[in-house]
Amino acid sequence: MxxxxxxxxxxxxxxxxxxxxxxxxxxxxxxxxxxxxxxxxxxxxxxxxxxxxxxxxxxxxxxxxxxxxxxxxxxxxxxxxxxxxxxxxxxxxxxxxxxxxxxxxxxxxxxxxxxxxxxxxxxxxxxxxxxxxxxxxxxxxxxxxxxxxxxxxxxxxxxxxxxxxxxxxxxxxxxxxxxxxxxxxxxxxxxxxxxxxxxxxxxxxxxxxxxxxxxxxxxxxxxxxxxxxxxxxQCTCSRERFEGVLMTLTDKDKKDLLEDETTELVCHYCNEKYHFTRDELKQLFKEASQPKS
Ligand SMILES: [Zn+2]
Incomplete structure (x- = not known):
């Protein structure tokens, strides 16, 4: 150690x-x-x-x-x-x-x-x-x-x-x-x-x-x-952090990502890869666009 x-x-x-x-x-x-x-x-x-x-x-x-x-x-x-x-x-x-x-x-x-x-x-x-x-x-x-x-x-x-x-x-x-x-x-x-x-x-x-x-x-x-x-x-990245980043994308960028079957995001610091399917992204973007109650 x-x-x-x-x-x-x-x-x-x-x-x-x-x-x-x-x-x-x-x-x-x-x-x-x-x-x-x-x-x-x-x-x-x-x-x-x-x-x-x-x-x-x-x-x-x-x-x-x-x-x-x-x-x-x-x-x-x-x-x-x-x-x-x-x-x-x-x-x-x-x-x-x-x-x-x-x-x-x-x-x-x-x-x-x-x-x-x-x-x-x-x-x-x-x-x-x-x-x-x-x-x-x-x-x-x-x-x-x-x-x-x-x-x-x-x-x-x-x-x-x-x-x-x-x-x-x-x-x-x-x-x-x-x-x-x-x-x-x-x-x-x-x-x-x-x-x-x-x-x-x-x-x-x-x-x-x-x-x-x-x-x-x-x-x-x-x-x-x-x-x-x-x-x-040890890195500070997580799937949740990348979800947070994806939710802040512009509508055009979101649309572009949905063209692909899966999206891979890579953390520069630790080289960890995070995969999101089209359905997962759709769900994520839907949540992001819903008005906060
Ligand atoms: Zn990382």
């Missing part, structure tokens, strides 16, 4: 760790993602989970990474209950490997464009802000966003390891945030620890549940675990 854990330290440094292998694998299967698309979407989903509900309570996060690469836009929504959904515009994209078999996420996403972040809750209005893409490798782009748009100094590390049979071998990441009262010594210590750690995907290859990661990154600090929750891929 995938997990997210959050930690605080006496020295003013906070950390969140997410293990997302099953979640990323579900996204891969649902969208039939190519390896580089799995890596790009998997990193973004992991990053969104780390950013959701962290700095302010009960907050959901939508990420739109809109680069000029062949992948198109990466769309991810992460909710404060640790569920996440997402898709990319072009799921079958393939780009040449970088080196030593390393997937070139930056080339797929593109090196120019915007990271758009929307934070929202049930009660409060959306808050959207954006920053330019730095490398297209996702982690640096999200860290740059946090620093420039939300004034949060943070280090983000995201890794997705795709196996030779294209399944997801390991996935996860962490976010380290310096609070205003963080001591210089603590920050220097954590920075040294992170440099020593090396790439997160390498670490996850030998530690797929991220075991020992917190001790490595926050080594030398007084750590307290403050939260643990299960993570999973």
């Amino acid at each position: 995938d997990k997210i854990c959050r930690y605080t330290t006496k020295e003013g440094v906070r950390m969140a760790v997410a293990v997302t292998r099953d979640t990323v694998e579900e996204a891969r299967v649902r969208h039939d993602l190519s390896p580089v698309a799995t890596a790009a979407l998997g990193r973004t989903m992991t990053g969104a989970l780390l950013m959701a509900g962290d700095f302010k309570n009960e907050e959901n996060v939508s990420l739109r990474i809109q680069g000029d690469g062949p992948l198109g836009v990466v769309h991810v929504d992460a909710f404060s209950n640790n569920t996440v959904r997402g898709y990319v515009d072009n799921p079958h994209v393939d780009v040449p490997l970088k080196y030593a078999g390393k997937l070139d996420v930056g080339a797929a996403v593109g090196h120019n464009g915007d990271v758009k972040v929307t934070r929202f809750t049930k009660l409060r209005q959306d808050y959207t802000s954006q920053s330019p893409i730095q490398t297209g490798e996702i982690a640096e782009d999200l860290a740059y966003y946090l620093y420039t748009s939300e004034q949060i100094p943070a280090t983000i590390s995201l890794g997705v390891l795709v196996d030779t049979d294209q399944t997801t071998k390991a996935a996860g990441g962490f976010l380290v945030q310096a609070l205003p009262d963080a001591t210089d010594e603590a920050l220097a210590q954590v920075e040294a620890n992170i440099n020593e750690l090396g790439p997160i995907s390498k670490y996850l290859e030998t530690h797929p549940d991220a075991e020992g990661l917190v001790e490595r990154v926050l080594g030398g600090l007084t750590v307290e675990k403050v939260y643990e929750g299960d993570v999973r891929f």
Whole structure:
């Protein structure tokens, strides 16, 4: 089972760790993602989970990474209950490997464009802000966003390891945030620890549940675990939601749909398909046109 854990330290440094292998694998299967698309979407989903509900309570996060690469836009929504959904515009994209078999996420996403972040809750209005893409490798782009748009100094590390049979071998990441009262010594210590750690995907290859990661990154600090929750891929779509959309169509669009024996509607986020027969649509449109009593 995938997990997210959050930690605080006496020295003013906070950390969140997410293990997302099953979640990323579900996204891969649902969208039939190519390896580089799995890596790009998997990193973004992991990053969104780390950013959701962290700095302010009960907050959901939508990420739109809109680069000029062949992948198109990466769309991810992460909710404060640790569920996440997402898709990319072009799921079958393939780009040449970088080196030593390393997937070139930056080339797929593109090196120019915007990271758009929307934070929202049930009660409060959306808050959207954006920053330019730095490398297209996702982690640096999200860290740059946090620093420039939300004034949060943070280090983000995201890794997705795709196996030779294209399944997801390991996935996860962490976010380290310096609070205003963080001591210089603590920050220097954590920075040294992170440099020593090396790439997160390498670490996850030998530690797929991220075991020992917190001790490595926050080594030398007084750590307290403050939260643990299960993570999973889950969409908010339903047949009822699509019925609602169908009922708002114009009369002409409704008539067009009734030409067909069955109508298929597909949810972008999870690729779930909903089928409506002509009779079902007729019934639905009849209900919609009836005056409310
Ligand atoms: Zn859906």
